[in-house]
Amino acid sequence: MNILFLTLSRISDIEERGIYTDLMREFVRHGHTIYIVTPAERRFHQSTKMLDSGNVKILKVWTFNIQKTNLIEKGIGTLLLEYQYQKAIQKYWRNVKFGLVLYSTPPITFNKVIAALKKKDAKTYLLLKDIFPQNAVDLGMFSKGGLLYRMFRKKEKRLYQLSDYIGCMSPANIDYVLRHNREVDIRRVEVCPNSIELCKEEEQAYPKEILFQKLNIPTDKILFIYGGNLGRPQGINFLIEVLAANEKRNNSFFIIVGSGTEFMKIKLWFDTNAPHNACLLSSLPKQEYDSLVRVCDIGLIFLDRRFTIPNFPSRLLSYLKNRIPVLMATDRNTDIGEIAKINGFGLWTESGNIETYMEMVDLMASDRERIRIMGENGYSYLETNYTVNCSYDIIMKHFE
Structure with missing residues (x-):
């Protein structure tokens, strides 16, 4: 089957590691031909081009900056995406018959592309990774009664309407979608979580002692x-x-x-307070970061307590893969903490509850055997629920 994948993620090589590239390789392993459309933001100074390696074809489409930029350019760039993607698909793959179109949120602005392909009998599957515009409302970026919200909400509803199936990251996501979109048929919504490919144990690129010395840990x-x-x-x-x-x-x-819009805020705190029990690293080469996670004891997840939508951060997978338990401070609406607690691989409290959070830090730091057992629990849960072969089976049971 020819499968088209529309994404905002920057993909140049199918062999890159990530939740989308791992899934695309799983489709290739099952004999499908994958067509990927990905942005080439203007800051990278690249024109639209196609990379063809036989059963994987990557179409890099010139766009405005849509990540790590100001809100005005991000907004304009996001709205123009569907026109730019549609024009590029028409130019390069006009005569390709797609059996399935996969696409992820963000963004919610692929509607025209999806509608045009549905008219050519393609089936459609939404990988719902982000519930917009409500997440922006939660963080105070714009008002629920404003023009921007109404415009994007209309696009969101149209996206759900165009999708033959909607794969949500967790049960709480399903409940949210159905509760706030009564017109969506429950039979079209299912759990299709973030997932990765589990490979053989990777060699430690950087010896633990050298890594700690280099990073002053x-x-x-x-x-x-x-x-x-x-x-x-x-x-x-x-x-x-x-x-x-x-x-x-x-x-x-x-x-x-890490990096992001709030990096300078946290850097200012580090510069002002010079903590002896913490360090801040703006970025690391991927191999070095992977090596660092492998030799750490506990992974952290933070989410703003104002969220009313149930986020499920993909960084959880990296922690589970490396057999380390997870300490979480989030809003009350996500079920990531409940899933971790029930399955014995993490602890949770609501973001803002510093007393309980530090009690959890104390509990974890006091018992290395507890850390080891919870880490193994997490890896087992990952093997059973969060691998790309699981996601592939969930998606393809509708189309085979």
């Missing part, structure tokens, strides 16, 4: 690591509160690795 403390976006969705103020509280302890060290 202590060897005699329990290491908590956060890796990923440092933006408004993460509730950075509470993360800073946690780091400050941890300065009173002597057996736990926090490693923060």
